[in-house]
Amino acid sequence: MYQRIGRITARAIAAGAAVLAIAIPAAPSFAGIGGYSVAGTGGAGLQVRTSPYDAAAGAVAVLGDGTPFVAECAVRGRNISGNTVWHQISSPAAGWISDYYTNTPGFNQYLPGEPECGGAPPTGTREDRALAWARSVIGNSTTNGDLGDSNHGWDGWCDNFVGHAYGRAASGYYTAIDHYWALYNRGLMHGTSGTAPAGALVFFAAAPINGNAGHVMLSEGNGNYITSAPTVRRVPLSWPGATYLGWSYADPEWAGR
Incomplete structure (x- = not known):
């Protein structure tokens, strides 16, 4: 509809x-x-x-x-x-x-058998492609069925959002704080000093503002971050009432878009 x-x-x-x-x-x-x-x-x-x-x-x-x-x-x-x-x-x-x-069968998907123009795969690193997608949906309020996901709102689905940026309909984690601890326990988390590199995931602690589920955003590498909210938007490195925990590159298993 x-x-x-x-x-x-x-x-x-x-x-x-x-x-x-x-x-x-x-x-x-x-x-x-x-x-x-x-x-x-x-x-x-x-x-x-x-x-x-x-x-x-x-x-x-x-x-x-x-x-x-x-x-x-x-x-x-x-x-x-x-x-x-x-x-x-x-x-x-x-x-x-x-x-x-158009009446093509998949929303926001290439046609079956349709090549990339120029005969080349998507350019750039998986981080480049994740950022390109995230920037393309700034201002959107719902998934619009991206990657076959149900057409739900982005608000409250921050870990789902970063998963989509890397080509996954679901991140595989119940909450953002669960995602943080999984990366932390694998030794993949970095500290809070400096600016997170482009395409990195930045995590915030469990707090009442995020329903104690934690929060995660995507770094643009320049001090700006893209986050899910009532609409996808660009924000500074802060989330009201939640402590910044650090950053990690996305899960090594995530091949990207």
Whole structure:
């Protein structure tokens, strides 16, 4: 229900910019994947953009609901209501479309068999990819079914949030403080001095403010941290009424996105 309402009410995203005749590079050499179509624009149509990253990117065409397309590859780009997947299409126009406005089978997921654009795996370390995802969902209040997880709110699910950042629908721990002690007992925790590196997990003690479950956030490596709350947000290194315990890199078993 949330996804469908979002698609209809966010029609300005699909129709807000003027259609511009801008040449873009040809799609990659790939047979293409068909069988899917544009959906959920509320009649406004879906813009085929010149870039999956820039909100101000021009459009080369507008596709109405029900229009079939051929996808050549995909990337993680600009966040559209919790969905960061963008498909590079070759038909009926050449450009980029947000997966959010399609009837593809998996929300915020590549199509079965769809390659990464450029033929390369996701770039950067697992920490880079975790941070890229966390930044892409700043302002969101729910999981939007990411990784097949139920569409629950982020508030109170901090350990679930950092698990998602590393590509896991569930962290595997009951609470953040349980996660802290597991890493501590493995000798993986670092102290409280200095700034936690980018992608590291930073933990706070059990306290009434967090229901005595502890709290965990994701470090950006620059003194800022991304946390779950009523909405995902960027905060300094503090959590009211809870003591900072230190940081650790994510569990070695977490391969990442």
